[in-house]
Amino acid sequence: MDYFTPNFKSYVVPNSEKSGRTPVLRNKKFIEDSLITEFSQVKTIYDIFWRGKPYNPETSSFLSYKFYTYKESAEIVTNFASGLIHLTLKLSKTEAEKNSVLQRQWPVALYSINRPEWNLTDRACSTQSLISVALYDTLGHDSMTYILNHCKAPVIVCTVDKISRILLNIQKLPNVKIIISIDSLSEPSGPRSGPPNLNIRAIDILKQWAEHYNVTLVDFDQVKEYGKQHKIDHHPPKPSDIYTMLYTSGTTGNPKGVMSTHENYAHAARYSSLGKLDKNNTPVILSYLPLAHCYGRNVENYNTLLFGSIGYYSGDISRILEDSRDLQPTSFPGIPRLLNRFYDVLRAQTIDAPGLTGVLYRAAIKEKLEILEKTGNPRHEFWDATLFERTRGFISKRLTVAGSGSASIEPQVLNFLRVVFCIDLVEGFGMTETSAIGSKQEPGDGTSGNIGVPLAGVEICLRDIPEMSYFTSDLPCPRGELLIRSKSVFSGYYNEPEKTAEAFLEDRWFASGDVARINLDGTISIIDRKKSIFKLAQGEYVAPERLENTLQKFPLVSQSFIYGKNTMSYPVGIIVPDEAVFMPWAAKLVKQNKSFKDMTKDPIIVAAFLEEIAKYCKESKMNGFEIIKKLYLEYIPFDATTNKLLTPTMKLKRFDASKYYSNTLDNLYS
Known part of the structure; x- marks a missing residue:
């Protein structure tokens, strides 16, 4: 391939090609x-937020039903950060515990939908060199417990509806000492994200429940007030300090804690913002992408770098x-x-x-x-x-x-x-x-x-x-x-040196x-x-994700899970049909009115479906050994909450799916 044609859109570094690699x-x-000097003074996430206050103190930085200027946001961040340190010190029982608090770089877990308080807490963590650990709002009990224990977070900042979920598992969470409710615990009903049946009696029970397990339960405003009364100087982070831990989807087992430094995310924000700064036109974004995901996090960071405004969605993706x-x-x-x-x-x-x-x-x-x-x-x-x-x-x-x-x-x-x-x-x-x-x-x-x-x-x-x-x-x-x-490439997986070593090649090249x-x-x-490939008995390698992506384009298919054994010569599939397309097609075959469930169990329909799949796969230029020879039609969609076969970002959890359908897969191969 000629890398040096006039219309080649990437710059090719001279003499960089190696054996088995491209330039x-x-x-x-x-x-x-x-040579890039724009935003060169920005080294940390702390720098991103605090440079905005003196430049645009009256610009609205966070929007929902209430508007906050950068000046107001800065006051909230300082007070909450001070309150967080003060409260944790107050609950420390030994000098060793107090010293650990004062050394900073300990984790604070965030467990909420996107809200202004999420961002303000993240900025407060940066102000005191603490590590924010983001949990998806949709996490189930097992994943929540695993992440909180893995990162050893002593503090959780969450919406009020998450408190009972945490307390139900508190005996499995020995590190959790403080729960901070974003929603008020003093009002008869919380803000928009609080459950509609929240009342004083329910709040009293939550407080007693937490007290029973020696967990301190306070709300966001209380922590701000503690900080207002006990101001603590900022403790800005170094570029090499850990800014956040985000947990990967865990499609093949437990999620990995990705440790990213302030330099990593500051670099990402800087280079996402090049050439976009215009102080006469304030950028405005809607924050709806989960802040436990890197995409949503970087969008908010670089928008803040551009002195922009952030509006928070209602919490309902359908709206x-x-x-x-x-x-x-x-x-x-x-x-x-x-x-x-x-x-x-x-x-x-x-x-x-x-x-x-x-x-x-x-x-x-x-x-x-x-x-x-x-x-x-x-x-x-x-x-x-x-x-x-x-x-x-x-x-x-x-x-x-x-x-x-x-x-x-x-x-x-x-x-x-x-x-x-x-x-x-x-x-x-x-x-x-x-x-x-x-x-x-x-x-x-x-x-x-x-x-x-x-x-x-x-x-x-x-x-x-x-x-x-x-x-x-x-x-x-x-x-x-x-x-x-x-x-911008992360520093490593938390407490997993072997997986970190596997991810990096020489000269800090990350293998994606x-x-x-x-x-x-x-x-x-x-x-x-690459990572999900399996080997068939004849020695051929199969990449199931590529096959699933191909099947996704076939009108009859809504979701699919392709599976293979190294003792068998062909793959099999669990397929969820697209009900709207599947039902009229199936009805023509059997000439009967049946439910979606019954249609997926009809052997005539299953056989015809397999023929259609095989025909489509051949038309899509799949190799013969890649085409599934047997399938099971599933009428219940894969999801993140009921059967938990999808991650919060809607990726198939392949390891969990193979366990969930273990008997079915064995039957397909019998």
Whole structure:
């Protein structure tokens, strides 16, 4: 492959190619990290927040039903941080415990939906060099207990509805000494996130319950008041201090605690913000991406770096459009699951609309898509001012840019939304281990099916994966495992030195486990996943995630779990059909009215479904040994709360799924 063509979008570091690896790629606009001076004074998350106070003291920084300026936010952060240290010192029983508190770098767990208090607590932790440990709001009892014990957090800051869940497991949580309720424990009813049946009697029982187990239960305002009365000087962190621990999804076992330093996330925020600072136009974002996920965390950090405002959603993802239209954000960090929903709604209102409306939209979108492909421009002077005036404001009338991250998005969805929103909608890639950054499409890039080029401050290359037949010498495009090097890359997995050693190669290259391709134009595409492969009896390797991603595009399939044994020559599958498509199809086969459950158990339907799958897999150019030979149709969807087969970020927990369906899988192979 020729890396030095004029239209190659990445910068290729000269003489960086090694045996079994591609050359190193960087961002073409920002070749040398040392030459980038914008935000160079920002070394920590503490710097990000506190530089905003003197510059824009009256700018609204956090929005929900109440507005906080940077000045007001700074006062809350200082008082809460002081109160946190004061309360923990007060409860320390020995000099050794007091010294441990004063040495800082101990964990504070956050267990809540996105709210201003979540962010304020995170800033307070930075103000005193404490480590924030984020727990997904949707975590079940087992995962919550595992993480709290693994990180040994003595303090939990949570919404009032989480208190009973913690106290139910408190005998399994020997490190927990303090629970701080974000919601008031003095009022008869809490703020919007509190359960509707919250009352004084229920609060009294919670307090007695906590006291019974020698746990101190206070609320956010009480801790602020302690701090106001017992001010403690700021204890700013060093760049090398741990800023946060985020726990990976744990798709193959217990989640790993990713330790990220202040330098890691400050670097990510800096390089996500380059060229975007405009003090005359305050950026506004809607915070709905879970703050226990790196994507949501980095979005808030770099928005704060740009002196922006943050509005918090209502807590109900089904109301996300109402929340967004109320706030009118200037940018929108999207995820494919949500963007697919927007696509379905807008498609029905435009190109699938009946009559003249549909005719006009089909003509306009066809023309705009042709222009997008040729020029990368999603805008059109005539159509945007007339036909697309309404769709432009679907999310927000002030929207100028949007992104898609956390998973791949279908090209037709991405391009459709670009032209109906009339904005740059860019796809990007990042990981928990890289503080959410890695690569991103540049504004004005109208291509799809790729994750763009390396972000400024990031280096990327590929290495051979012989066991999967991916080689950097492949033609026309090199393929291999994606390696990333950057100051944003984490310091290690907490208390897991062996897994940390496995993740890093020489010179601090992080092995992502993702299989990528460097395209002819210098962009990068994720094409597979390395870590979940299994070997069949004949010695062939199978990557189940790639097969599942292929099946996801088949209309009859909603969810799938592909499984294989090294003693068998073929894979099998557990498949959840898409009920809306499956039921009419199945009814034609059996000519009977049956329930969804009964249809999935009918042997005629199962056999026909398997034939359809095999046909589709062949059309999708799958190898013969990759095609499932037997399947089980499941009528109960995989989820994160009931059968717990999905992580909070909707990834399949492969290890748990194999245990859950153990008997079924054995039967399929019998």
